[in-house]
Amino acid sequence: MTPARPxxxxxxxxxxxxxxxSALRLAAAMAGxxxxxxxxxxxxVEDHARHEADKDASAIPDALQRFLxxxxxxxxxNFDDAFxxxxxxxxxxxxxxxxxxGSVAANDxxxxxxxxxxxxxxNAETDIAASEFTIxxxxxxxxxxxxxxxxxxxxVGHQEAYALGLATFCGLxxxxxxxxxxxxxxxxxxxxxxxxxxxxxxxxxxELDAPIPPGRAGASAEWRIVRCADGWIALVxxxxxxxxxxxxxxxxxxxxxxxxxRQGRLENAVELAHVIEQAFLSRTRxxxxxxxxxxxxxxxxxxxxxxxxDDPHNAARTLFEExxxxxxxxxxxxxxxxxxxxxxxxxxxTIGDVPVATAVGIS
Amino acid sequence: xxxxxGCRVLDLGIITAGAATSAILAxxxxxxxxxxxxxxxxPFRLWPSGEGKADDDMPPLFRATNRNKLxxxxxxKQEAGRxxxxxxxxxxxxxxxxFRRGVLPKLGLSFEALRAVNERIILASVSSQGETGPxxxxxxxxxxxxxxxxxxxxTGYQDDAPVISGRDVNYPDQVAAIFAASMITTALRSxxxxxxxxxLDLSQRDLTSFLIGETFVAxxxxxxxxxxxxxxxxxxxxxxxxxxxxxxVAISVRDADLGALSTLLGRNIGQDDAALRSALAAxxxxxxxxxxxxxxxxxxxxxxxxQDGAGMLKLADESWAHAIxxxxxxxxxxxxxxxxxxxxxxxxxxxxxGADTAAILSAIAGYSADEIGALAKAGVIELGSA
Numbered sequence: 017m018t019p020a021r022p023x024x025x026x027x028x029x030x031x032x033x034x035x036x037x038s039a040l041r042l043a044a045a046m047a048g049x050x051x052x053x054x055x056x057x058x059x060x061v062e063d064h065a066r067h068e069a070d071k072d073a074s075a076i077p078d079a080l081q082r083f084l085x086x087x088x089x090x091x092x093x094n095f096d097d098a099f100x101x102x103x104x105x106x107x108x109x110x111x112x113x114x115x116x117x118g119s120v121a122a123n124d125x126x127x128x129x130x131x132x133x134x135x136x137x138x139n140a141e142t143d144i145a146a147s148e149f150t151i152x153x154x155x156x157x158x159x160x161x162x163x164x165x166x167x168x169x170x171x172v173g174h175q176e177a178y179a180l181g182l183a184t185f186c187g188l189x190x191x192x193x194x195x196x197x198x199x200x201x202x203x204x205x206x207x208x209x210x211x212x213x214x215x216x217x218x219x220x221x222x223e224l225d226a227p228i229p230p231g232r233a234g235a236s237a238e239w240r241i242v243r244c245a246d247g248w249i250a251l252v253x254x255x256x257x258x259x260x261x262x263x264x265x266x267x268x269x270x271x272x273x274x275x276x277x278r279q280g281r282l283e284n285a286v287e288l289a290h291v292i293e294q295a296f297l298s299r300t301r302x303x304x305x306x307x308x309x310x311x312x313x314x315x316x317x318x319x320x321x322x323x324x325x326d327d328p329h330n331a332a333r334t335l336f337e338e339x340x341x342x343x344x345x346x347x348x349x350x351x352x353x354x355x356x357x358x359x360x361x362x363x364x365x366t367i368g369d370v371p372v373a374t375a376v377g378i379s
Numbered sequence: 380x381x382x383x384x385g386c387r388v389l390d391l392g393i394i395t396a397g398a399a400t401s402a403i404l405a406x407x408x409x410x411x412x413x414x415x416x417x418x419x420x421x422p423f424r425l426w427p428s429g430e431g432k433a434d435d436d437m438p439p440l441f442r443a444t445n446r447n448k449l450x451x452x453x454x455x456k457q458e459a460g461r462x463x464x465x466x467x468x469x470x471x472x473x474x475x476x477x478f479r480r481g482v483l484p485k486l487g488l489s490f491e492a493l494r495a496v497n498e499r500i501i502l503a504s505v506s507s508q509g510e511t512g513p514x515x516x517x518x519x520x521x522x523x524x525x526x527x528x529x530x531x532x533x534t535g536y537q538d539d540a541p542v543i544s545g546r547d548v549n550y551p552d553q554v555a556a557i558f559a560a561s562m563i564t565t566a567l568r569s570x571x572x573x574x575x576x577x578x579l580d581l582s583q584r585d586l587t588s589f590l591i592g593e594t595f596v597a598x599x600x601x602x603x604x605x606x607x608x609x610x611x612x613x614x615x616x617x618x619x620x621x622x623x624x625x626x627x628v629a630i631s632v633r634d635a636d637l638g639a640l641s642t643l644l645g646r647n648i649g650q651d652d653a654a655l656r657s658a659l660a661a662x663x664x665x666x667x668x669x670x671x672x673x674x675x676x677x678x679x680x681x682x683x684x685x686q687d688g689a690g691m692l693k694l695a696d697e698s699w700a701h702a703i704x705x706x707x708x709x710x711x712x713x714x715x716x717x718x719x720x721x722x723x724x725x726x727x728x729x730x731x732x733g734a735d736t737a738a739i740l741s742a743i744a745g746y747s748a749d750e751i752g753a754l755a756k757a758g759v760i761e762l763g764s765a
Contacts, residue, residue: 020569020574022565022566022568022569022574023565023568035613035633036613037612037613050561054565077593077597077612078596078600079593079594079596079597079600079602080593082593082596083592083593083596084592084593130716135698135699136698136699136700136701136702137694137695137696137697137698137699137700138696138697138698139697139698140700144676145676145679145680145681145682146681146683147614147617147631147681149609149611149614149617149629149630149631149681150629150630150631150681150682150683151683152629153619153627153628153629153683153684153685153686154683154684154686154690154691154694154698155686155691155699156685156686156687156688156690156691157548158619158627158629158685159685159686159687160544160545160547160548161534161542161544161545161548162536162542163536166536167608167609167618167619167620167621167627168619168627168629168685169534169535169536169542169608169609170534170609170611171530171534171544171550172530172531172532172533172534172591172594173533173590173591173593173594174593175550175554175590178554178590179553179554179557179715182554182557182558182561182715183557183715183716184716185561186403186557186558186560186561186564186715186716187715187716187718189561189564189565189568190382190383190407190560190561190564190718191382191718191721192564192568193382193383193386193564193565193567193568193571194382194383194385194386194567194568194571200720200721201720202382202718202719202720202721203718203719203720204716204717204718205700205716205717205718205719206715206716206717207699207700209694209698209699209702210699210700210701210702210715210716211702211715211716212702213691213699213702213703214553214702214703214712214713214714214715215548215550215553215554216548216691217443217553217702217703217712217713218440218547218548219547219548219687219688219691220688220691220692220703220710221688221710222439222440222442222443222709222710222711223439223709223710224708224709224710226439228687228688228689229547229688230547231687232545233545237545237546238545238546239520239522239543239545239546240543240545241526241531241540241541241542241543243540248526248531248540248541249526250522250523250525250526250531250543252519252520252522252523252526252543252546254520308517309514309516309517312518313518314517314518314519314520314523315523316519316522316523316524316525316526316527316531317526317527318526318527318531318532318541319526319527319528319529319532320529320532320598320604321529321532321533321591321594321595321598321604322598322604323529324527324528324529324588324595325595325598325599327527328512328513329508329512329513329514329515329527329584330512330588332511332512332513333509333511333512333582333585335585335588336595339596346601347599347601348599349596349599349600350595350596350599351592351593351595351596351599352585352588352589352592352595353589354589355558355581355582355585355586355588355589356558356562356579356580356581356585357509357510357511357579357580357582358566358577358578358579358580359575359577359578360578360580
């Protein structure tokens with residue numbers, strides 16, 4: 017049974033400019049998607065004037081649009097028109113960028129506003145060109161992932177923008193927690209670079225005189241990926257896990273003195289990973305997963321998305337829901353539901369409809 | 380006034396995901412009481428940080444994620460300790476926990492037990508793999524979940540092995556705290572408007588899959604999902620190039636940038652990936668990273684040097700505002716967002732073990748000084764020093 021939706025009756029407007037799939041638009045779309053799942057009426061306003069200017073830019077990929085914009089209404093207008101102010105005036109919550117925030121009269125904005133920017137601080141109002149990738153560089157994220165000898169590596173997908181979307185939703189939900197939307201004003205400010213630095217807080221020395229923490233270690237990392245018979249497994253463990261890992265590996269070389277202490281393991285990380293990999297090459301991911309469960313070890317088989325879709329754990333939790341089929345689709349299309357169970361129930365059927373183009377906005 | 384002022388949170392959260400969830404609520408003005416035990420500490424109190432001297436039970440990682448909280452120490456394995464806990468639950472709004480699955484019910488503190496003493500309580504179970512499912516009891520850290528969630532599969536160099544964010548980022552742990560805090564504030568709204576008690580089952584594994592949601596849509600539409608290094612639509616080219624000072628420069632090139640880029644490089648750059656890559660690599664290799672990135676920014680290209688921790692700090696106030704804060708002369712984790720009218724703030728340092736036990740039991744749970752003394756003598760509670 018789907019629980020009562022907490023934001024039923026609330027109208028949320030997303031009005032963020034920029035090219036399709038740009039960071040702030042994706043962030044706003046993620047925040048709006050969560051509001052929509054939780055019952056709000058969400059209107060995604062597209063800047064038609066900007067679209068004309070960016071006609072060379074690729075359209076937002078179909079999969080991204082289906083994932084982020086389901087259950088929303090999509091309205092096109094020129095952001096400079098009075099039409100946008102009219103839509104915002106009737107909303108309870110607005111998610112906007114600084115251009116919209118600056119161009120709409122304050123009394124046309126709802127009481128709860130999230131103001132998104134690429135940069136915070138003194139550069140919050142500047143037009144420095146940036147992407148999720150270059151913000152990940154400035155926030156030290158790229159410095160943490162990949163091989164030390166090779167180029168820094170981004171995480172899959174749109175993690176920076178989505179994390180900003182989560183933060184945007186978090187700020188707005190906090191402002192709405194104890195009062196109706198029409199009460200006190202709340203302006204939530206968050207920037208893409210702030211959220212990356214927040215996520216990457218362990219890269220900064222917390223003691224003022226401490227050395228700078230090291231960056232990506234690649235093959236020398238304490239936690240890393242190793243091969244097994246049918247793919248890869250994430251080698252993740254803490255100090256108390258070491259004796260159990262030795263037992264699970266079943267190769268006496270792991271008990272050599274040089275691996276006995278954490279310091280020794282760090283100094284010989286490449287050799288240690290090789291020993292473990294050799295032992296795991298005769299076992300499948302599923303076998304290793306079962307063994308890890310029995311030894312209470314935090315190892316993780318690397319599942320491909322297609323495998324995750326069929327994984328028994330995800331099936332038991334009904335993590336994936338089928339979208340209604342479009343005319344072009346030849347088979348069922350799945351996407352993850354909102355990742356919360358509320359008194360044991362999912363906000364089910366939350367994904368589905370392809371966004372509805374609405375000509376006249378809200379009434 | 381802070382947005383969550385008047386809200387009380389009992390924080391059984393440990394390490395990052397649980398403790399950071401409660402930290403966000405504390406920054407929003409909630410009264411957060413960290414609950415440890417005479418026999419069980421938050422492992423972050425012992426977690427090596429690589430920053431040398433730890434300050435007894437206050438190493439940097441613990442200090443950074445537990446500022447703004449009060450602390451109480453109760454032995455929840457004792458029946459008398461459970462009674463103390465339930466007395467606190469009766470006058471609280473939220474309980475946050477990220478123990479192994481099954482631990483809380485085993486302590487006699489299941490959601491049903493909490494709801495029996497407080498029909499408006501919110502229990503946030505921030506777990507690795509959720510309350511249910513065959514892997515629910517699987518011990519995991521953030522990078523374990525990157526692997527099983529389909530996330531690691533898509534991270535990595537082209538035609539090479541998958542990659543995890545690793546121990547120093549542990550990405551799912553970080554985002555889990557933001558999402559969990561937001562679901563708690565959503566549940567507060569629900570309860571505030573007359574809804575029943577809420578048990579939130581917040582699985583980091585589910586969240587990690589959710590954050591690559593479009594990948595599952597694409598996979599089920601028949602698209603082959605692989606690893607593409609730093610390449611990403613809609614960019615013609617996106618990658619890092621090493622500058623003369625050995626610092627990498629990250630660049631995202633759109634179709635629309637080609638004209639200005641051709642002018643800058645003095646040659647006609649087409650859409651051919653190899654030619655573009657080669658021209659940019661040669662251009663950047665002759666300059667230091669800062670001027671190289673600056674020159675590219677000047678023509679409207681997204682470009683930036685890859686910063687380490689020192690570089691991140693140099694950008695404070697100029698390009699980011701609230702992500703890291705200083706308190707008592709030391710850095711702590713800051714805020715993922717800020718609210719103009721009701722600012723998030725850090726008002727107290729992280730607490731020592733049980734620092735506020737006596738004050739909390741007296742002021743909130745109504746125990747007398749004699750009762751508190753007896754509980755301490757019996758080892759049910761621990762009276763720490765501030």
